[in-house]
Amino acid sequence: MRLLVLGGTRFVGRAVVADALARGWDVTTLHRGVTGVSPDGVTTLVADRTSGPALAAALGDGEWDLAVDTWSGAPAVVDDAARLLRGRVRHVGYVSTASVYAWGSHVDETSPLVDGDPRAGDGDYPALKRGSELAVLESFPDALLGRAGLILGPHEDVGRLPWWLHRISRGGRVVAPGRPDRPLQYVDARDLAAWMLSGLADGRTGPVDVVSRSGHATTEDLLRAAVAATGSDAELVWITEAELAEAGAEPWSQLPCWVPEAGEFAGFLEADTALAAATGLVCRPVEETVRDTWTWLRRDGWPEQRPDRPVHGLPTELEDRLLARR
Numbered sequence: 001m002r003l004l005v006l007g008g009t010r011f012v013g014r015a016v017v018a019d020a021l022a023r024g025w026d027v028t029t030l031h032r033g034v035t036g037v038s039p040d041g042v043t044t045l046v047a048d049r050t051s052g053p054a055l056a057a058a059l060g061d062g063e064w065d066l067a068v069d070t071w072s073g074a075p076a077v078v079d080d081a082a083r084l085l086r087g088r089v090r091h092v093g094y095v096s097t098a099s100v101y102a103w104g105s106h107v108d109e110t111s112p113l114v115d116g117d118p119r120a121g122d123g124d125y126p127a128l129k130r131g132s133e134l135a136v137l138e139s140f141p142d143a144l145l146g147r148a149g150l151i152l153g154p155h156e157d158v159g160r161l162p163w164w165l166h167r168i169s170r171g172g173r174v175v176a177p178g179r180p181d182r183p184l185q186y187v188d189a190r191d192l193a194a195w196m197l198s199g200l201a202d203g204r205t206g207p208v209d210v211v212s213r214s215g216h217a218t219t220e221d222l223l224r225a226a227v228a229a230t231g232s233d234a235e236l237v238w239i240t241e242a243e244l245a246e247a248g249a250e251p252w253s254q255l256p257c258w259v260p261e262a263g264e265f266a267g268f269l270e271a272d273t274a275l276a277a278a279t280g281l282v283c284r285p286v287e288e289t290v291r292d293t294w295t296w297l298r299r300d301g302w303p304e305q306r307p308d309r310p311v312h313g314l315p316t317e318l319e320d321r322l323l324a325r326r
Contacts, residue, residue, distance in 0.1 A: 004064040006015065006071065006081055011155045012095055012148075013215070014195035015104040017042060023197065030058055031191065036069045052080050061194060063088045066162065066200045070095040072123045072308070075131030082139035091145040092136060093200045095192070098209055100130040104264065108272040109147070109207050133207075142205040148194050149211030149271070150186035150257060153289050154296035156301045160256035163313040164223065165294050169230040175314060175322050176236040176246055177255045180220035184257060185269040187211045187281070188289045195281045204281030208279055214270045217286035219258055225290035232318065237326050247322055249314065256312045 003020045008029035014036070020027045021041060030045040038044045046059035049071075058081045068090045071078050082092070102112040116130030117123075118138055123131065136143045144206035152161045168174055192210050199208075216227075220236070227234050241260045246253075251259040259265040275282070305311060 002065060004062070004085075004195075005029045006067065006069040008038060008231045009201040011153075011157050012151060012189045012192060013068075015153070015189040016068050016070070016174050016196065019190065019193040019197055022136070025197075028062070028064065030055075049081060050074075050077055055081060056084055058059050059084055061088075061254055064198060065090050066093070066118060066197075067091075068093045068095065068200070069132075069136065069195060070219070071130065071132060072125070075117060075135045075244055076119050076121055078132040079118050079135035079138070082136050082151075086139045088218075089140075091142070091144070091200050091203065093146060094117055094133060095196065096133050096145050096147045096207070097126075097129045097297055098147050098149045099296065100133065103282065104267070105180055106271055107265070109209055109275060113230050122195055129309055132318040139157065140199065144162045144196070144199050145207040146192065146199075146210040147207055148192055149209065150184075150189055150269075151189050152257070152293065153187050153189040153191060154284075154292050155189070156293065157260075157286050157306050158309050159303070159305065159312040161226075164237040165230060165290070166224065166228050166235045167313065168226045169232050169294075171232040171234050172305070173222075173237050173323050173326075174234045175249075175319050176219065176238045177258045178219060178238075178241050178260065180218065180238060182219045182261060183215035183221060183269060184217050184256065185211050185214045185271065185273075186216070191281065191283050198280050202280075208275050209273050210276050210277070210281055211271065212281075212283040213272055213273055213277070216283055221286050222257065225287045225296050226294070228287070229291045229294040231244060237323055239322050239326070243322065243325065245317060249318060249322065253312055254309050254318070255313045271323070 028043040047054040065116045101140045114126045118135035120131045166204040202314045
């Protein structure tokens, strides 16, 4: 199987490349050669894909069985690539996001979507990803759209699980948000990659919410796995949603992977993912995701902060104020 990965050196793209190589596939990556290098055995094409002529020159007259695109910027860039690959790739997969659903309406793949423009040059994240979906579909109507939820695992460059691991590794009293058995919903990047490649090989099409069932792990499961992985003496101090809100602690960004269960976040992390399971998504235990992420961090160090993502984590002074109440 000949696979083209547009990107392939960071997080999800890197997981896609690794999984394809493990299958014995012939893998080609196209990237700028700035954020990493492809592993041995991969054919590397170097180009800044935001330049149409540079992209066309790098692709040359190549043909592939499958292609995967993970782009999260301007849809026009995805559109240019899809047009160039039309007639030269049999089946395309795009790594999208559950953020393409209208806020507060997401239940499953039939839920309302935000507007998107396939030729847009900028916009907010949901609109960019929806526009990119539309760009792919214009050239490949039978494309597979993997609408991922929260993505965790080794090589995460967003900073959510790495922040928790770094904080917990320091030990002492640690703010733990909400109730311990609050259900979480996420996907390991490696499980997402495996699902995407199997789906493409099997000819699957259309949108699928690629994320675990709600409650695959809980907040306590995630944090205790971090305590075990780091071997720290951290003590989890559970702070209620009301106390967190009163102190001004921001869910999701300052308290990564977690949101309140009431208010504007009601129903968040509770999507129906029956289709993902039916189409082959298998999610590994949270302990494995956390342990492998910690092993990677210890080996390679803290990842460089992505300029297109906010810095995650609870400020020290805010954590101190919350802990002082207990």
